[in-house]
Amino acid sequence: MADLKGYAGKILRINLTNGSIETVNYSEAVLRKYLGGTALGAKILYDYAPRDIEFNDPRNIVFIGTGPLNGTAIGGSGSISIVTKGALTDGATSSQANGLFGAYMKFSGFDGIILTGCSEKWQYLVLKDGEAKLVDASSLLGMDTYEVTDKLREIHGAKGRTASVLSIGPAGEKKVRWAGTFLDHGHSASHNGTGAVIGSKRLKAIIAFRGTGRIPVHDQKRLLAVAQEMYEDVEYFRGTIGGVANMWKGQSGALPVKNYSTYDWGVTSDEAEKFDEATLRENYQTERVPCWGCRLLHSTMFEVKDGPYKCVVEEPEYEQMAAWGPATGITDVEATMMLSGLTDRLGVDNNEAGWLVGWVMEGMEQGWLTEEQLGFKTGFGDVAGAEKILYMVANREGFGDILAEGVKRASQKLGGKAAESAIYTMKGNTPRGHDHRNRWAEMFDTSVSNTSTIETHMSAMVPEAQGPANPMVISDEVARTKGLMQLEDSAVTCRFNTRMDHKRLAEAISAATGWDMSPEEAWDIGRRAVNLLRAFNLQAGIGKADDRPSQRYGSTPIDGPTKGISIMPHWDSMLENYYEKMGWNKNGVPTEKTLSKLGLEWVSDDLSN
Numbered sequence: 001m002a003d004l005k006g007y008a009g010k011i012l013r014i015n016l017t018n019g020s021i022e023t024v025n026y027s028e029a030v031l032r033k034y035l036g037g038t039a040l041g042a043k044i045l046y047d048y049a050p051r052d053i054e055f056n057d058p059r060n061i062v063f064i065g066t067g068p069l070n071g072t073a074i075g076g077s078g079s080i081s082i083v084t085k086g087a088l089t090d091g092a093t094s095s096q097a098n099g100l101f102g103a104y105m106k107f108s109g110f111d112g113i114i115l116t117g118c119s120e121k122w123q124y125l126v127l128k129d130g131e132a133k134l135v136d137a138s139s140l141l142g143m144d145t146y147e148v149t150d151k152l153r154e155i156h157g158a159k160g161r162t163a164s165v166l167s168i169g170p171a172g173e174k175k176v177r178w179a180g181t182f183l184d185h186g187h188s189a190s191h192n193g194t195g196a197v198i199g200s201k202r203l204k205a206i207i208a209f210r211g212t213g214r215i216p217v218h219d220q221k222r223l224l225a226v227a228q229e230m231y232e233d234v235e236y237f238r239g240t241i242g243g244v245a246n247m248w249k250g251q252s253g254a255l256p257v258k259n260y261s262t263y264d265w266g267v268t269s270d271e272a273e274k275f276d277e278a279t280l281r282e283n284y285q286t287e288r289v290p291c292w293g294c295r296l297l298h299s300t301m302f303e304v305k306d307g308p309y310k311c312v313v314e315e316p317e318y319e320q321m322a323a324w325g326p327a328t329g330i331t332d333v334e335a336t337m338m339l340s341g342l343t344d345r346l347g348v349d350n351n352e353a354g355w356l357v358g359w360v361m362e363g364m365e366q367g368w369l370t371e372e373q374l375g376f377k378t379g380f381g382d383v384a385g386a387e388k389i390l391y392m393v394a395n396r397e398g399f400g401d402i403l404a405e406g407v408k409r410a411s412q413k414l415g416g417k418a419a420e421s422a423i424y425t426m427k428g429n430t431p432r433g434h435d436h437r438n439r440w441a442e443m444f445d446t447s448v449s450n451t452s453t454i455e456t457h458m459s460a461m462v463p464e465a466q467g468p469a470n471p472m473v474i475s476d477e478v479a480r481t482k483g484l485m486q487l488e489d490s491a492v493t494c495r496f497n498t499r500m501d502h503k504r505l506a507e508a509i510s511a512a513t514g515w516d517m518s519p520e521e522a523w524d525i526g527r528r529a530v531n532l533l534r535a536f537n538l539q540a541g542i543g544k545a546d547d548r549p550s551q552r553y554g555s556t557p558i559d560g561p562t563k564g565i566s567i568m569p570h571w572d573s574m575l576e577n578y579y580e581k582m583g584w585n586k587n588g589v590p591t592e593k594t595l596s597k598l599g600l601e602w603v604s605d606d607l608s609n
Helices: 028-034 037-048 101-107 145-155 194-200 220-234 243-250 269-273 277-284 318-323 333-346 350-366 383-394 407-414 416-420 440-448 471-480 484-491 502-513 519-539 568-582 592-597 601-608
Strands: 011-015 020-024 062-065 080-085 092-097 112-116 123-128 131-136 163-167 181-183 187-189 203-209 285-288 300-304 311-314
Touching: 011 131, 020 131, 028 037, 028 519, 037 062, 037 080, 037 092, 037 112, 037 484, 037 519, 062 194, 080 101, 080 187, 080 194, 092 181, 092 484, 092 519, 101 163, 101 203, 145 163, 145 203, 145 333, 181 194, 220 502, 243 269, 243 318, 277 285, 277 300, 300 333, 311 333, 318 333, 318 350, 333 350, 333 383, 350 383, 350 407, 350 416, 407 416, 440 471, 440 568, 471 568, 484 502, 484 519, 502 519, 519 592, 519 601, 592 601
Parallel strands: 011 112, 123 203
Antiparallel strands: 011 020, 062 080, 062 112, 080 092, 092 187, 123 131, 163 181, 163 203, 181 187, 285 300, 300 311
């Protein structure tokens, strides 16, 4: 592995129980089969994590991984992929974040980190010039993710962009089940409680240095050419921040309004206009802080300079604006930015936060949740209430201790109408920030996915799979496009730059490594990850019954452009077709033929027992 182009040459294995640090090497054959990131992480999770443990069991593992393209000329190749047994679903998860850390970890000499065990005291990890050491982190406890990043840079004398920090916030320390993992100021790998798992191991942060390291590649000229082709395809992209305004204007029904209770956000035209991308950039953007190798305009810092919502925050993406706008009935754009920044700082997943707070607000308005239970009165549009709930959750104070368990567990504890109104997949995670009742492909994909978030994307599907129609086409396309996203997350690159283009990704991987990898071989890496994660979940007791949305998530819109139209009458036939197209049996179990085709024949015995 040490001489293989595109790789740093070693993976750290850290046992936090005894403090041991060793390196693990994978052969070229294994790396060509699993690449890195999500696929290699799926193999490591499958090999080492017991199926019957809780997320906070010391035997759980966390893999923080890169791939052969990290730190190269490919745009957005500073990303990481985190694979672990998730806190919300008790099953496999894979979550990604962009930024600098993935590149700097490789420049420090490491392709990935495997975390096991649990430390007696809080520690952080330093990666620099091929060395790794654990350091006491007691002075960092209670700090938010921005504060930890700044403090570690100060402690280690890291100026400008010479170091990158991965950290958890107060929520991760308290093992909030939907706590996330954050890179520097605002890049988030947070689906399914990755921060809760890292927090359970008492690891507060990792700092990696830019140093003088370089990643050797096989054909730099060819790689530069592919990087330029990729850029020319996406140079128009200016981020997702304007998505709320665009969807509101287009009246597509895709905005997630007030916990799916209505499509009436209650925003005025003037208020909605303030969510427009050009308006936001003109009024609040202060500086550009690009990810590694990225030339796109969407990673910037915003500042609200005065007023009740004064804050400095990384440019909120669409899903943050949706969570703290329509999903919670808030119409003040500065409030949405403040709350977006607060979720990042406290270290919680923005999607789960928006759905949970919206659910609490509706519950209070409908009487399913009382002022006595929560501790104060709230309702849709209550900015101060949303802020208070986030702090309660991050510190597990009062009713926040129940909410810290996530939407599914909290709603089931309350029961009745409160349970019926909660939005989540039956596996236990919440969806991304759209009204998927108007985007059937995303609802179906989210519900059947291994990690309880999207595993492919509508942009990779045929046009007929868009919107609330053509259920069998949607089922076909979700199956057909499986593996594309996992290939990208094994490479490990940014979706906005590489767009799940398996042909160009195969060419870039070949240029970096010297392999002559075909597009189909590359796609199989992603398919391998999907099937390994599925096999892991099945052995953990997560199967066909969990491939569904909750009652409210799968409900029929009562207003809006698709009033009265529901996906649920088609669900069972869609699921049956999906399993068939995936090469799984009627219970959603990968067949021996499918596994053998992917070189995973050894998994068949585990599934038959």
